[in-house]
Amino acid sequence: MNSQTAAWQQALAAAFTSVDSLCDYLNIAPDNLPLLADYQAFPLKVPRGFADCMEQGNPDDPLLRQVLPLQDELIDYPGYSHDPVGDLAAVAEAGIIHKYHGRVLLISTGTCAVNCRYCFRRNFPYAQLQLSTQKIQRALTYIAEHMEISEVILSGGDPLLLNDAKLGRLLQELSKIKHLRRIRIHSRVPIVLPMRITEQLLTTLSGLATQVVMVLHANHANELSSAVAKACSDLRRHGVTVLNQSVLLKGVNDAGDILCALSEKLFACGVLPYYLHLLDHASGVGHFEVSETDAKQLLITMQQRLPGYLVPKLVKEQAGAAYKIPIC
Numbered sequence: 001m002n003s004q005t006a007a008w009q010q011a012l013a014a015a016f017t018s019v020d021s022l023c024d025y026l027n028i029a030p031d032n033l034p035l036l037a038d039y040q041a042f043p044l045k046v047p048r049g050f051a052d053c054m055e056q057g058n059p060d061d062p063l064l065r066q067v068l069p070l071q072d073e074l075i076d077y078p079g080y081s082h083d084p085v086g087d088l089a090a091v092a093e094a095g096i097i098h099k100y101h102g103r104v105l106l107i108s109t110g111t112c113a114v115n116c117r118y119c120f121r122r123n124f125p126y127a128q129l130q131l132s133t134q135k136i137q138r139a140l141t142y143i144a145e146h147m148e149i150s151e152v153i154l155s156g157g158d159p160l161l162l163n164d165a166k167l168g169r170l171l172q173e174l175s176k177i178k179h180l181r182r183i184r185i186h187s188r189v190p191i192v193l194p195m196r197i198t199e200q201l202l203t204t205l206s207g208l209a210t211q212v213v214m215v216l217h218a219n220h221a222n223e224l225s226s227a228v229a230k231a232c233s234d235l236r237r238h239g240v241t242v243l244n245q246s247v248l249l250k251g252v253n254d255a256g257d258i259l260c261a262l263s264e265k266l267f268a269c270g271v272l273p274y275y276l277h278l279l280d281h282a283s284g285v286g287h288f289e290v291s292e293t294d295a296k297q298l299l300i301t302m303q304q305r306l307p308g309y310l311v312p313k314l315v316k317e318q319a320g321a322a323y324k325i326p327i328c
């Protein structure tokens, strides 16, 4: 194992896993917070570098709010469910979710570098779907036999948590499939664990015959540290197209100023804002919801203040729909 690989794996192993230790690090008294008593079903996981982007002493910090398990998660909102976007109904083969024309999602791993409390997959049965060594060949065969598939989206969990050897093998196998034009990687790792963008990973990505698109997931400008900016720049220098998707979250980024600052900072990092998602209605996340009416108003604010290329598409995902539904 080289030193860069050892460094990101050690940083991941040292991530905060308890509210007390995270609050202690941030000089926040946990006793004053409406915390969820038992969060082991969806544990807390926060890399130290991400915690370093949070404001000391601020229990309302927008980054902290994304990761802190609160009692609000117990509220049973009508219309919220364990599989709000219909992923299970679209499972075509072990590890493959085939919803949209020409694109398939490959569930490459079940784990993430950070556990986001608003995640639509927080109740998802990853273990049943993620690719095991035995299942990879079946998934590759499915893609090879479906000539209409032009893009494979590596998702999870977070595909960048696969080690370089495993990820490299998977990418190489995919790039041998002649009708694939693009490999897309959906990842929050460059944001919360930017040291994962190692020389070895960059060499693998730049050596593929197929174009690579990486869609990051940042929700607030404070997430974009100088280390994140370097990771984005390294990806671009190695031929990767880098986009970002965000989720509109109450108490995190539901203000025009915050969303405009995010777009500006993303662009300064060489990243284009791609999607702004309405919250998916997964059980336990309803307290993050921003209404569609308010979301439209926020988008108008962005349109008034920013050049068009810095305004993401406001969309929602609807189970069974053939594409993400644009809002206004």
Ligand code: SF4
Binding pocket: 111, 112, 113, 114, 115, 116, 119, 120, 121, 122, 156, 157, 158, 188, 217
């Ligand atoms: S990184 Fe993505 S998949 Fe993982 S918990 Fe966060 S939102 Fe969910």
